[in-house]
Amino acid sequence: MSDFVHLHNHSDYSLLDAAQTVETMCNRVSDLSMDSIAITEHGNLFSMIPFYKSAIKAGIKPIIGCEMYVAVNKHTDRQLVTLETGKRKNYYHLVLLAMNQQGYKNLLALTSIGYLNGFYYRPRIDKDLLEEFNEGLIATSACLAGEVTSYAALGNYEEAKNAALSYQKIFNKRFYIELQNHNLVEEKASHEILKKISKELSIPLIATNDCHYCLEEHSNAHDVLFCLGTGKNRDDINRLKYEPNQFYIKSTDEMYEIFKDVPEALENTLAVAEQCDVEIPLGNYHLPAYPLPDEETNPDKYLEKLCYKGLNKKYKKISKDIKDRLIYELSVIKKMGYAGYFLITQDFVNYAIKNNIPVGPGRGSAAGSIVAYCTGITNIDPLKYNLLFERFLNPERVTMPDIDIDFCIEGRESVIKYIKDKYGYDSVAQIITFGTMKAKSVVRDVGRVLGISYAEVDKIAKLIPNEPKITLEKALKQNAELKEVSSKSKVYEELIEYSKILEGCHRHASTHAAGVVIAPGPLRDYVSLFQNPSNKEVTTQADMNALEELGLLKMDFLGLRNLTVIKKTTDLIKSRHNKTIDINNVDCNDHIVYETIFQPGVTIGIFQFESDGMRENLLNLKPTCFEDLIVMNALYRPGPMSNIPEYIARKHGNSKTTYIHSSLEHILKETYGIIVYQEQVMQICSEIGGFSLGEADIVRRAMGKKKKNLMASYKLKFVEGSEKNNINKKQAVEIFELLEKFAEYGFVKSHSAAYAMIAYHTAWLKTYYPIEFLTANISSDINDTDRVVKLILECKRMNININTPSVNLSNTDFSIINDNTIQYGLSAIKNIGRKASDLLVDFRMKNGQFQSIFDVAKIKPSINKKALESLILSGACDKLSEHRSEMFYSLDIIIDFITKYNKTENIHQSTLFSSTDLAISTPDLVQKDPWSKDECLKHEKELLGFYLSDNPLLKYSNDLDELMNKNFLKNPYISTAGIISDIVYRFDKNGNKWALISLDTLTETLQLYAFNETFLKYDEIIKKDQLCYIIGKNFNQSENENERISRIIVNKLFLINKKLKNLLTQNINIKIDYNNNSKIIINKIEKLSKKYLGDYSLILHLKSLKGNNQKVLINKIKFSISHESLSELKKIFGSYNVWLSN
DSSP states (O other), X not given: OOSOOBXXXXXXXXXXXXXXXHHHHHHHHHHTTXXXXXXXXXXXXXXHHHHHHHHHHHTOEEEEEEEEEEESSXXXXXXXXXXXXXXXXXXXXXXXXXXXHHHHHHHHHHHHHHHHTOEESEEEEOHHHHHHSOTTEEEEOOSTTBHHHHHHHTTOHHHHHHHHHHHHHHHGGGEEEEEOOSSOHHHHHHHHHHHHHHHHHTOOEEEOOOBOBSSGGGHHHHHXXXXXXXXXXXXXXXXXXXXXXXXXXXXXXXXXXXXXXXXXHHHHHHHHHHHOOOOOOOSOOBOOOOOOOTTOOOHHHHHHHHHHHHHHHHOSSOOHHHHHHHHHHHHHHHHHTOHHHHHHHHHHHHHHHHTXXXXXXXXXXXXGOHHHHHTTSOOSOXXXXXXXXXXXXXXXXXXXXXXXXXXXTTTHHHHHHHHHHHHOTTTEEEEEEEEEOOHHHHHHHHHHHTTOOHHHHHHHHTTSOOOTTOOHHHHHHHOHHHHHHTTTOHHHHHHHHHHHHHTTOEEEEEEEEEEEEEOSSOGGGTSOEEEXXXXXXXXXXXXXXXXXXXXXXXXEEEEEHHHHHHHHHHHHXXXXXXXXXXXXXXXXXXXXXXXXXXXXXXXXXXXXXXXXXXXXXXXXXXXXXXXXXXXXXXXXXXXXXXXXXXXXXXXTTSSOOOOSSXXXXXXXXXXXXXXXXXXXXXXXXXXXXXXXXXXXXXXXXXXXXXXXXXXXXXXXXXXXXXXXXXXXXXXXXXXXXXXXXXXXXXXOHHHHHHHHHHHHHHHXXXXXXXXXXXXXXXXXXXXXXXXXXXXXXXXXXXXXXXXXXXXXXXXXXXXXEETTEEEOOGGGSTTTHHHHHHHHHHHHHHHOOOOXXXXXXXXXXXXXXXXXXXXXXXXXXXXXXXXXXXXXXXXXXXXXXXXXXXXXXXXXXXXXXXXXXXXXXXXXXXXXXXXXXXXXXXXXXXHHSSOOSOOGGGGGHHHHHHHTSTTSXXXXXXXXXXXXXXXXXXXXXXXXXXXXXXXXXXXXXEEEEEOHHHHHHHTTTOOTTOEEEEEEEEOOOOOOTTSOOOEEEEEEEEEOOTTHHHHHXXXXXXXXXXXXXXXXXXXXXXXXXXXXXXXXXEEEEEEOTTSOEEEEEEEEEEEOOOHHHHHHHHHHHOGGXXXXXX
């Protein structure tokens, strides 16, 4: 047993104040052979569950505590108090440690009250609350910021004593005085008085070290973190700082050396630890009771009643299989005690449906339940698509059901409010989530604190690959350039060193995008609550994983943008065509939809099917039915993606579908013998291996997690079961090993089917109502410039025009002008936003169209200068009486005018003066020449994110048409041209840098792959907004030459300019039919060459009457390749018979 226990410790959950995780802290204590440790975060219990589990795992006793902020007066006071010392304060520190379950509950209550009622700079409680909630809690006087210690440090014995007495009165023998020694003058000064008070009042002393990092050598990294939290630069001489090399987890020997004069203070830490024995109840479920209608008393019976009612609506004919499935599911739900869960879920889902809030057809494995289907929770028939209930709710593995629901983004908050109203605002909350310092962000944060310029640190951060789960350790191994950074200077060395230590630390708390928790009573009886100071949202202090451990009912209420798009599209169809579309009843096997959208891969705007890789696979697959969409949804992800080519080959009969044993055929027939779904793994285990479906789900999980010890026993049982089904041992082993291979990657068919349904619905709308669909799609993503650009390019591909923004024609969102024209939405302009857009549109509707920029400026309440500038530069004011440059250079005049105008209006409303007496005249604008088209386009791109009214590529369109002619280059090379819109730097397995480039052509966005050798050659040219001509090779996997090319491997890259065509062209080619008039043709060409004399030779492609082809190079005739010259040649020989070649 250790002779000392650390009772005052902070982890990175004391946000931006401590540089150690709960895992490293517990491991450090274990390494020091200590058997207990306390966690005392600043004002919160964020780390409680992770700490508790980490301590148990490390074999040490966890002590749950918190360093509270105690208000000087009342916790509800919102002001600083001036003390006798002249200092202004509103709180002191006090450490509380839970002794037992009552103390644990009181700690939950106090930490909740601090945030919900006492927040003022910090989450505060007060002594009245301590009087009410002190049972089961030990209190210690904390650090120099504690009330007792702060007075003692000032030499004020009486005030220190009075403070100690006040806590002793509340806690009696459960109050301890902390002694700390971090080599601070103030701490040492306090010791004499603290010891005196301890002796005089019989208050025991305890020795603590205020631990904020694990190891002494982490001191500088912690200092940087603290600077980040206080918003200071490390070199700021006036900043707060911790004493260097003192606030780490010290060994027992180190603590005894520091406090050798008071050994009892060290021994007392053991006494405190022995009094603390809290077992957090993990794994017990706490489900709220569903309020049954008056005539109902049994939740199971009521759920059954709802199911049969829904069954009659869902099925025209109820077969024995359907009825048996429902009876079985209800029996399992009853046995597991989850009827209330289903009743709660169906209640809020049906509330949404009744209130016209779109709900997704299902998500995750819940779509495998006929109970969920009959009660309206899901809208996918599990029997039709062979979905398994046991994948969702396994009677042989007791876990909480997990039903995640997709709602329209705009209706999600209404559903949450409904739940709060029904179950009580104190029983429902959203869930906290924590942002961490990831590889790139930690480098940027640390660099800023170290005083490295933004440009420099940004350059270093960009050396870290854009890969999921990338760490600095991995990045340093991958990129030699990044590895060399630390050798450039001392500060760069520190940047990398401190970033590696701080990487992964929690940085801030926010609200989980989807999570909602519902408790059977006040939430603070189960978990402490947090209120975000910026938006006042109440969340739990425990995150999603911790809530699961605590057994609380959590649900994901996801706001799905595509459901909003579907609703907005159907609303537009209703307003334009007076048609009501019930999207849930459209035919999912309409061949027109597959031929129009999925087979040609034109799936921009289609849920789950938009990526270039997916579109390429659709081109090859040529989907013909809904099942094809389910399969593609399941296969298109890392791992199973490698099976796509074989699946496509088998579907089209280019590869034979085979089965190890004929009994597999009816299970795998729909996927051509390939295991795609987790449900198929379960079916094979059940039907061939003799497992129940519940057992089969457990086997599937074990396979997925590669639990080798379990797999050996399951394999034996599977082989035995297979032999009973007349399958020999060799085949049984082969089948089991096939399952092992695919189980890791198999996808949930229920989820894939539900999301394929949403995808099909969006495709159906795009097929039959394209302009309504695209308008709704753009408007729903109006603040995402990249998405807007992508969707507008799709509009152009579909011959739908987009009008430029206009203060007189545009609404807040994108709107439809006619069957092939969309009007740009004002809120999509940078710096405008929805509020300013709404003001402008409302003003126009009431007062008529704007004539002048001064009319726009008169909007009330006034829009700000930045918004006005953006309206001008984007071209939204181009139809007013002034031109862009005049308006832009006169902004100060306009703002000054409107300020005077508004003052005059106010005086007019409050006096007897007439408006004519007070009228001010409209000033003249600064006289400026109109901007050139290029200048206007530059600003348009800046404000809209892309070129809309025109495109810089168009001035080179004649040249580019010639250079991108398919005959210009020899196979296998192809060419394209566009503007670089995005660059993502990556590294190959050897650490060589390459670039993934997004290129916006006039009609679409292409992906370019500039691998290392090419990248190094053209690095200086590969810049954002650069106009480039590309020569490369098709990177699509399709063998069909006529299909759209979306990905190109770059071989050569050129800047587009007026000299490019001359630079790349070798010859002019003319294709002619060879006949007796060949002399006349040659004479015509010779005559024309004199008119268009140049430097380029002719190649004649002669075709004889027999169909033979002959190429003739004519060097003596030299031609110009000007647009005029080529136009005249094309006029004579035909546009397809004249081309340039490289």
